[in-house]
Amino acid sequence: IARHQGNEYWCQYREDGRFQLTLPSDLAIDDIEQFEIRFVDAPIRVTSKSPLILEPDHNAKPSPTTREQLKAKMRKMLTASPDERQELVQAFTEFLGSEEVEETDLVGVQQIVTFLESKGDLQLASQLCHFALEQFSNRPDFTSQIDWLKSTASRLSIVGKPLQIHGRIAMTSEELDWSAYENKLVLVQFWATWCGPCKGDLNLALSLHDQYSEQDFCVLGVSTDTATGQLARFLNDSDFPWTTIHSPIDADDSLSKQFGITQIPFNFLVDKNGRVLAVNLRGEELAKFVAMRLKSNTP
Structure with a gap:
């Protein structure tokens, strides 16, 4: 069976490996080249129009799907x-x-x-x-x-909506008190000890903390590590001036799964009313946004 522009026609298979069609006399086909033949996995070319002879071109590169x-x-x-x-x-x-x-x-x-x-x-x-x-x-x-x-x-769709963060603090296993971050501009930074790019983001977070911590700016770290011991050693060596909660990426209630985070580093910037201002700003873009927000004294 030969197909052309959604229509199907019976065709006869010839001994020379080609196909011959007899089309209805009242049928006008504008582009006679656009044929395909069922069960023939190759482009079809027309070798004769009277009679209509079709031949599979097995040397031609098939069109990409x-x-x-x-x-x-x-x-x-x-x-x-x-x-x-x-x-x-x-x-x-x-x-x-x-x-x-x-x-x-x-x-x-x-x-x-x-x-x-x-x-x-x-x-x-x-x-x-x-x-x-x-x-x-x-x-x-x-x-x-x-x-x-x-x-x-x-x-x-979370920008402009309230954000709720839960979890246990990495070094003490105490439950995080998210209400303690009310009336602050909060950078919620997701990271892991094995993540190379995360170290650059943590350094930027540290710089922003040093500049703006007295202007109601703070950082909350969220480690997605699965190895507790490695995380503890890293935090002891780093001595970050903010709280870090441990939310292993493979845990059923992990924040990564809750928010659909598949790549780190990742962050939320939360305003003083607890609503998300921006998602995953990084580098100079993040630094400028924080500076502008604090300078304008906008909640």
């Missing part, structure tokens, strides 16, 4: 412009809505959402996240991905 095209776009994400990021999300949502989705496709959603968030494009990240949830929230075979999407969607 939609999934392959999307993977190629994803490989260029790091250098993508805002418009290209928008196009990628649009292409991915169209794909998710029309194709038979595999588990690896939702892993792709996770990668794109994480990348968009790192670029501060929270609205676009949230758009893709919520679309995937609407499409696949009832799929039992995607449980882990759906759980990640739910927690991530919650985090992406």
Whole structure:
């Protein structure tokens, strides 16, 4: 059976390996080259139009599938412009809505959402996240991905909402009193002893603490380490002037799972009313934001 623009036609297989079609006399085909033949995994070329003869071109490179095209776009994400990021999300949502989705496709959603968030494009990240949830929230075979999407969607929409932090203080095992951070500008910094980039973020947090601790700015560390002994040694050596709670990433009630955090370093900046001001600001961008906020004396 030969297909052309959604229509199917019987064709005769010839001894020379080609296919001959007899089309209805009243049928006009604008682009006669756009044929495919069922069970023939190769591009089809027309070798004769009268009679109509089709031949599989086994030497031709097959056209990339939609999934392959999307993977190629994803490989260029790091250098993508805002418009290209928008196009990628649009292409991915169209794909998710029309194709038979595999588990690896939702892993792709996770990668794109994480990348968009790192670029501060929270609205676009949230758009893709919520679309995937609407499409696949009832799929039992995607449980882990759906759980990640739910927690991530919650985090992406958290700016402007109250933040609640719970956990036990690393060195004493006492329960954290989150109410002690009321009326302060709080940097909640997620990190781990094994994370190289985290050390740079902790150094910046220390610098901000030294500059602004007398202006109601403070830091709360959240270690995601699983090794308690290694964390204790690191904290003893570092002697940070702030509280650090221990919330192992593999714990059922970990803050990382609660907020859908899959990469560290990560942070929340919380205003004096306990509401999230910003998510994952880093480096100079974070330093400028903190300075501006304290200078304006805005709650």
